[in-house]
Amino acid sequence: MNIILIEKKELFGNRVILSDCRAKHIIKVLKSEVGDCLRLGILDGDRGEATVTAVHRKFPFVVELSVGLITSPGPPPVIDLLLALPRPIMLKRILSQVTALGIGTIYLVNANRVEKSFWDAGLLEEKEYRPHLIHGLEQAVDTRLPNIKIYRQFRPFVEDVLPRLVTKYSHLLLAHPLVEKNLSQCLDGSAERVLCAVGPEGGWVDFEVEKLLAAGMVSFSLGPRILKVDTAVVAIHSRISQELERESPR
Amino acid sequence: MNIILIEKKELFGNRVILSDCRAKHIIKVLKSEVGDCLRLGILDGDRGEATVTAVHRKFPFVVELSVGLITSPGPPPVIDLLLALPRPIMLKRILSQVTALGIGTIYLVNANRVEKSFWDAGLLEEKEYRPHLIHGLEQAVDTRLPNIKIYRQFRPFVEDVLPRLVTKYSHLLLAHPLVEKNLSQCLDGSAERVLCAVGPEGGWVDFEVEKLLAAGMVSFSLGPRILKVDTAVVAIHSRISQELERESPR
Numbered sequence: 001m002n003i004i005l006i007e008k009k010e011l012f013g014n015r016v017i018l019s020d021c022r023a024k025h026i027i028k029v030l031k032s033e034v035g036d037c038l039r040l041g042i043l044d045g046d047r048g049e050a051t052v053t054a055v056h057r058k059f060p061f062v063v064e065l066s067v068g069l070i071t072s073p074g075p076p077p078v079i080d081l082l083l084a085l086p087r088p089i090m091l092k093r094i095l096s097q098v099t100a101l102g103i104g105t106i107y108l109v110n111a112n113r114v115e116k117s118f119w120d121a122g123l124l125e126e127k128e129y130r131p132h133l134i135h136g137l138e139q140a141v142d143t144r145l146p147n148i149k150i151y152r153q154f155r156p157f158v159e160d161v162l163p164r165l166v167t168k169y170s171h172l173l174l175a176h177p178l179v180e181k182n183l184s185q186c187l188d189g190s191a192e193r194v195l196c197a198v199g200p201e202g203g204w205v206d207f208e209v210e211k212l213l214a215a216g217m218v219s220f221s222l223g224p225r226i227l228k229v230d231t232a233v234v235a236i237h238s239r240i241s242q243e244l245e246r247e248s249p250r
Numbered sequence: 251m252n253i254i255l256i257e258k259k260e261l262f263g264n265r266v267i268l269s270d271c272r273a274k275h276i277i278k279v280l281k282s283e284v285g286d287c288l289r290l291g292i293l294d295g296d297r298g299e300a301t302v303t304a305v306h307r308k309f310p311f312v313v314e315l316s317v318g319l320i321t322s323p324g325p326p327p328v329i330d331l332l333l334a335l336p337r338p339i340m341l342k343r344i345l346s347q348v349t350a351l352g353i354g355t356i357y358l359v360n361a362n363r364v365e366k367s368f369w370d371a372g373l374l375e376e377k378e379y380r381p382h383l384i385h386g387l388e389q390a391v392d393t394r395l396p397n398i399k400i401y402r403q404f405r406p407f408v409e410d411v412l413p414r415l416v417t418k419y420s421h422l423l424l425a426h427p428l429v430e431k432n433l434s435q436c437l438d439g440s441a442e443r444v445l446c447a448v449g450p451e452g453g454w455v456d457f458e459v460e461k462l463l464a465a466g467m468v469s470f471s472l473g474p475r476i477l478k479v480d481t482a483v484v485a486i487h488s489r490i491s492q493e494l495e496r497e498s499p500r
Contacts, residue, residue, distance in 0.1 A: 100477055141475065226252045238484070
């Protein structure tokens with residue numbers, strides 16, 4: 001936890017009382033004392049500092065904080081992800097990793113090579129996946145929760161939903177092996193907001209590729225090496241970020 | 251397994267007999283029959299195809315292959331990694347992920363914020379870490395094993411070893427927050443071979459940064475988001491690759 005994150009409803013005036021793993025973290029890992037300052041943020045809200053005003057150092061751990069919020073969340077991330085539903089254990093890691101890297105919306109969709117059983121995962125309920133998003137925000141010192149949208153059927157998504165989404169993006173990318181174009185040939189200087197599609201283990205089938213291309217996506221290849229989906233997602237996010245930051249240097 | 255990898259000593263003439271998890275994979279996952287062709291490679295050697303000549307489909311699984319090697323391994327990867335020793339469970343994942351991405355040498359070094367217990371990990375023995383490298387190669391369809399070099403003391407490494415290494419590289423990079431420069435400002439068109447240093451959770455201490463800079467490394471930042479080491483390693487490798495491929499398009 002590089003920032004303590006709270007829900008807005010946990011704040012009473014400028015005071016918050018923590019009695020869960022966040023209190024334990026403040027006491028056991030940060031070893032904070034009364035008077036110490038911590039980074040604190042409100043989920044989907046501002047960031048700032050909090051001063052420790054009281055601590056109960058033994059179990060049950062309790063920490064009371066006085067909160068001063070000063071910094072609004074930064075600009076929203078400019079990359080969204082269209083992801084064929086991966087197996088739950090991999091999805092957990094992907095959710096926290098891309099949240100740490102900075103992602104706006106993750107569209108989880110079905111695909112021919114997605115195992116049916118993945119759709120039964122409890123992880124697809126908000127109360128189950130939300131902690132993994134928060135974990136990524138705590139890592140990256142961010143407050144802005146990604147949106148998760150779930151589409152259990154590929155065809156209605158690609159025919160009805162995707163065409164309405166495409167106008168939000170300057171670039172629609174489809175990671176796909178065996179094509180000639182590389183990423184820098186697909187992203188020109190005008191890139192503002194990017195949606196990138198990543199397929200399941202084994203890849204999209206031809207029908208799916210055709211449908212995604214018909215919706216306006218442009219395919220690019222990362223080269224001949226085959227990557228696992230979790231590695232590929234981080235690699236693609238990082239490569240797109242590198243291109244975008246090159247266009248608009250910090 | 252996107253390629254079946256064997257040791258050179260397993261090859262008798264052009265014949266190889268497999269009776270371990272590779273045989274099981276060929277039978278259970280690939281569902282290969284006599285006459286089918288598979289991708290096969292020799293570790294640190296050539297790649298090609300193998301034809302299934304005999305199969306024992308029940309336990310104990312046995313597969314006999316006739317091997318035709320035709321493709322020499324591609325050019326060696328142009329990125330090496332200098333990594334403060336991470337915790338074993340994270341190191342496992344990093345080893346297979348960067349091997350899949352393509353890495354020449356991984357220098358594992360001590361640092362002030364490396365927990366002493368990490369050095370007791372059995373994973374630091376070759377017989378323990380080698381399977382994770384092979385796993386990465388099997389994923390990426392490669393045969394070229396990365397070199398692993400282990401340095402249990404930071405100071406002798408940075409004072410005696412690193413100065414002898416630097417001449418091998420066109421660029422020496424140090425991922426470090428709180429600096430102004432970004433990656434594209436550090437890699438110019440002449441980049442040929444890159445060594446990149448990634449610190450432990452919590453970062454290098456000032457003394458270590460000074461020593462690495464004194465050895466000729468140039469620091470760059472990925473921006474304000476704090477990443478876990480495993481995410482950071484994949485992100486940095488991908489960003490450097492993106493810059494290098496931009497310089498020399500495929």
